[in-house]
Amino acid sequence: MEASVLLPNLLLFAWLLPLASFALILFFGPRMGKAGKGASYVATGAILCSLVLSLSALMVWTGRHGVWFDEHESGSAHAKEGAHESSEKGEPVKTKHAKNEEAAAKNASKAAATTAGKNEYEGNWYNLVGFGKLKLSIGWYIDSLTVIMFVMVSIIASCIHFYSIGYMHDELHEVTDHEVTLADGHHLHRPGRFHRFFQYLSLFCFSMFGIVIAGNIAMVFVFWELVGICSYFLIGFYFERKSASTAANKAFIVNRVGDFGMIIGMCALFGALGTFSFGGKDGIFQQVRPGMVDGDEHGHALRVPDGMVVAAAEKSIAAGQTPDAKQISAWRNSGLGYGLLIVAGLGIFCGCMGKSAQFPLHVWLPDAMEGPTPVSALVHSATMVAAGVYLVGRFYPVFTPEVLLVIAIVGCITLFMAATIAITAVDIKRVLAYSTLSQLGYMMFALGVGGWVAGILHLITHAFFKSLLFMCSGSVIHAVHTNDMREMGGLRKKMPITAYTMLVGCLAIIGAGLPLVAGLSGYYSKDAILAQALLHRDYNKTFAALFYIAAGGAAITAFYMFRLWYMTFSGKPRNHHCYDHAHESPPVMWIPLVVLSFFAIFVATPSLSDFRNPASGPLVNMLEQARPPGTLAAQTGAWAKVTIPDEHGSHHHDYHVPAGLIAFCTAMSGLLLATAIYCWRLVKPEEVKQMFGPLYSFLWGKWWFDELYNLIFVRPVLAIGHAIAELDRLGIDGVINGSARAVMGFSNWFDAWIDRTFVDGSVNFMARKIFGLGLAMREIQTGRLRQYVVLIVVGTVALFLVATFAIAR
């Protein structure tokens, strides 16, 4: 069957299976086995089927398009060193699936190169509504990025489902929540919620797949909100805890701020372009980058779409007239409509900023760690928060250089700020949360400086190693029952598998490797980002600081990650009670760790034949296939003086080599510093803390963002709310209560008056009259027998007379 038929159908089932599992657990969850244990099997089975279907889709994709990226297919004028030849010779290393698939993929790649054609498939399954121009449909847009995301999400989700079976086993019976004290002083007792956890996980997987497969921005938005609500449910899983319910609310509300921007962006796009869909002849991408059909190799340059020009020039168009092409072209050249395009781009990015917790809206992610650890691993590090990055990547053709500059700056601020906060955090999950923030900042930064593949590659590699790190931390928490790293130490001997898989994760995240030779997955993605940043620095001297901050951030990353590892696993135990109690987790928990650490090491590995070239790996090449149009030529902003360089420029030795060395040196310096302080104990951490007292408290206070937002947003809103409530209470309630009281008083009085005067009056009147009549009649009843006799006689005579004289006549 054709790939264009197979792919949507395979992914459709991969997408809908978790929904089926959700529905099943929703209705039958508590009755599934003992205490709902069966729910975990249903959910895990569904996600495993999704995994198999996603892998099949990957096979179909590689069978049609090959693993190897073909320059001519994407229309690039650049010659890329090495990668091209590598597809024809040698045995590539494939990390995603079994070796026997490789041969088929390799053979097919040649065929794909000759039958160059579409690199994406799009279409609609179902039209929800259509009002004139407005069409809302359930559709698909599948390119290699979609397929890769599907495989990534389903692998990680499967691992986490297995892990959760072990991690959540406490929920199988009655739970006593020691963090919740009831009014009577006892701890909260509640029934376990095992099935509910898996129900939410399934719903989440469905929603996440929905975002990835969505063929239009409206559908993305729907699933965007669905993952948001899943995140809300899962953060608030222990909703009896005040901190958890607050964190869930915070995450939800902060995301609303971003989504508001996203709606503005969507309105700008739809209002001007009249479509929501990505691909297709009238799709957003085609309108913004018309070179896609013209066949012009360099013609993917951004062009303000006609719709936006017309929208911007509305004032100069007479009513009822449609401007001709020449007029539109003249307006376009005068710069009309460009601002609208920037608004659309910034709006969409706003949504991504909320979901990916970028700088002004980052505050929710650390608090989201109140959820169970598997949730942190799946939702709040690997997939949902990466959805923002994914959407930026998906929407890349629409972003003007100005928007990309904003993205780069926001990403840069986030990565630096979060990294510094992670230095002082002591909660093991919070360190990882800030690390996630920082890495998301790296991804955004990479996309902002023009490194599309670099950013998306980091998304994929980060998803694997960060979910690994979170699951390791969950394993530790499971063993010692505390999040506080100051209570840990020396756990390496007690839980070796967790310790060494976590070490793999740490090495991957700092980008460890032999410079210019090979390394773990993070090594490739981080090098690519830094090389692109270096290239960006050469193009834009004004924004050179971005590169230095990103490079410095790499050092800080290495420092805090190894601080975490040393504090947890090395040295002497700091809390013997915790230490004695600790034990290695059960296999259902540690096997996923091993699986994920395998991916954390190898996912970005280049092909064996061309090992020195980091861009030769199958993953990178598949991402190249999805490269959005317009990124293979430097773009210059019309408004701001910024040039977004072509990404392939950074593969050049002039950038690649220094970037690799810088990355290695910064990472090693951070690692050495952490080792010196926390392993060799050359300097006591307490002394350092005292030396940088104000700085320490600044970082400990998380840059006082919560306090700041509290001051400028929460307090005024609460104050206004209280004022309005007061107004309500005194003014409106007063008036209503007053009038109600007045009406009540009046009607009480009126009621009484009517009652007494008319109702009671008539009844009493009748009674009085009848009583009087009775009294009068009583007088006749004398009791005298003789009188009666006289009366009878007189009466008889009277009757007789009447009968005789009146009636007879």
Added chain:
Amino acid sequence: MPDLQTIGLSHYLIVGAIMFVCGAVCMATKRNALGVLMGIELVLNGANVNFVAFGSDFLRRNPAYGIGLDGQIIALFVIVLAAAEAAVALAIVLNFYNNHSTVDVDRADELKG
């Protein structure tokens, strides 16, 4: 033998009316309960005289009207009724006497309004 033609129905009716009036006056004037009972007997028998007179073939101007003994039979009924009434009335008088030590009907006014 007296002339039956001279003594007609009206003579009997006059006797009955006198008896009836005497009885009624007796009932109205006597304070003694037994006197009242006697007045009742007079009234009833006054009525009986009328019945018998109307029922007699001899007293009717046109005997063809008559069909039998209606008047006589009703008179018998009245006599029986009078006996029964006298028995009940005497029992009431006796009880009244037991309660009030008198047979004065003017004292029997407990049921006055």
